[in-house]
Amino acid sequence: MEQHRDAGDNLNQPDFEQIFLPHLDAAYNLARWLLRNDQDAEDAVQEAYMRAHKAFARFRGGDGKAWFMTILRNVCYTMIKKLRSHETPEPFDEEIHQSMGESEMQEAFRQKANAESLHLALEKLPNEFREIIVLHDLEGLAYKEIADVVGIPMGTVMSRLARARGRLRTELVAANAKESLS
């Protein structure tokens, strides 16, 4: 029989806050990487908690991280549409990428990779690439969970993550190459 629950029916199951508040840091990190602004990220996280609370009746158990991140991600993309429709992403620098040999690239990558350059490189990635790196490499979600959160098949998670990492590597190398030219 289907179990009905509502926001206040806590006698047989853990409390809403007990399930979802532990994911606050992970949620904020993703929101902050997607929205690139502290205030927007906080607003998105709070909005996600309100929506999750309203939708708690549809929560089917588990640790709730993937379920909550799905809601949060939707909130973030709605905000991005509203806030940043006028912005255009910086074009991908094919020239620098192509002018270097594999061993040169690897060397440049090693020199440049530190916290600051990783931050900048990750910021340059399109949202779909950035979010997959944040979800997998920073927040430790499994491929299956990412498939649920982003709403794509497992195979797409695999290929998109590979492309995202490739792009990140290229951005790191490009940043280093630009610096040594100037």
Added chain:
Amino acid sequence: MNHDEAAKLLGPYQDGELDLANCIKLEEHLANCPSCQQKLTQEKELVGLIQSETPRFKPSPFLKTRIQAALREEKSAATSMPWWKQLSWGWTYSSAVCAVMVIVAVGFFSMQGIPQLDQEAVANHVRSLQASHLMDVASTDQHTVKPWFAGRLDYSPQVVDLTPSGYPLIGGRLDVLNKRNVAAIIYQRRKHYINLFIWPSDTGSLSEKLYNQNGYHALGWTKSGMNYLAVSELGEKEFREFVTMIQDQTLDSRPGE
């Protein structure tokens, strides 16, 4: 497994997401392919760097508080829900514990043949220890507590402050004892509370006899036309000390005159 297939699986392999059959095939290929070995090393290096170097943004400490407050507001706004569903689990649990305490205390007292008034007073005391039921008026000032009862009772209880003696007055409450409204004056001793019930003795006076059962003490007396009944979980020595001080400091004239 050919080279292109293998190259595609290096990421999932390093992420621990590859199934066993593909793992074995890939490892067979890796053993004979220096190019894939190098790619795997690079992949590991990159992921290691992302994990160790990429800043993980932390929310401000206030965000959690803000969210909890917003959730509480949301819950209290949900008035269409029946009240028992709106109780949080913690609240229900502590109430249940208190209710059990009252039942146990009352049951125990009645077994010991303690007069009904004392049973009731102890039950009132235990119930008063439930969150937010201890006091209707919270004040350490006797001149605030005493007037508070005016208009709520048909008599005016004497309110004595024992702060200098280590039993600070912390407030007052309206309670019901023996089917009539009575004043409950609350004192504190460390983490313990003392309820002092006061009402006119027109319906009968109290004999001064200490009840010491189940960790609770109750002691009643009558003075100047008023009944006093003190209840607490304090140890007997301190409890008697408290009672003596109240007796000494309540005036011999009829209170309120």
